[in-house]
Amino acid sequence: MGQLNLYELAKRAKKEEIAREQILELFQPKIKKTLLQTAPHHREDVEQELSIKLLNVITMYDLDSAVGFWEFHEMTQKRKKDAKRVVE
């Protein structure tokens, strides 16, 4: 796909600091963009806070919450059934 496998990276980031740094690097543009709303003299503080938040997200995020293809298929089927039942 040519793009970085974020799933693998996030998995590794739970233990490896290098992977964490890589994710942090990946989201730098987003952080920089968010900083535009803050007053210039507070930007450095906010940048730090946001980086801390991102590191928290990386360690807290539940990787198992991503489902496989067929699980997703089942989920949509079930949702459809449920929706039908509600209508009936």
Add this chain to the structure above:
Amino acid sequence: MDKWDPECRDKVEQFKHSNKDFLSNPLIKEFLADEEHYELFTEAVCSPCDEVQERINEKFKEFYFRIRFISYVSSTLYFHGINLDKKIRKHDQRFPLQLDQPINNESETTLKELIEYKENDSIDSGDVLDFISDPVLYKAIKSLTNNQQDILSLAYVKGLKDVEIAALLKKTQQAVSKSRKKALNTLKSILLKSDEEKEL
């Protein structure tokens, strides 16, 4: 897609037909738009082999995770940024660095007008010696008896009357009056003497 036999193609068509809703799901659409994924999908529909199923599951997990994680992180950062900003603004408003700015939009009073002025040069002490800055006078008072010093303190620092001092020290008013006058006379003579010495 010629590499798939007709039987397989039929199966795929059948799957597509019976799972229209599923395939029109934007996530699945996006997932299958990738050629590699689509091949894997066809393979998975045709052969119920575990290994292939596992592979498509894994691929989808990666794909799905990527989307979810990125959107989660983006919104978290966005809202956290806004919250931090709010906090900073609140803090700046409560502890302003500028004193001559109007408190709010309507009034013209500024913060500096509201600052209380406290007179802080009164000495919180009952001892007469603490109020003396002249070294000669200080030495003179020091040379008085303790009793005389106490009376001077009560009379001139606290501003009490002789009667009140007498009651406090359990003495007669006459005795207090006498020691006070004697103390003052002693001080006077000492000061006069020192003046004479200066003149000489």
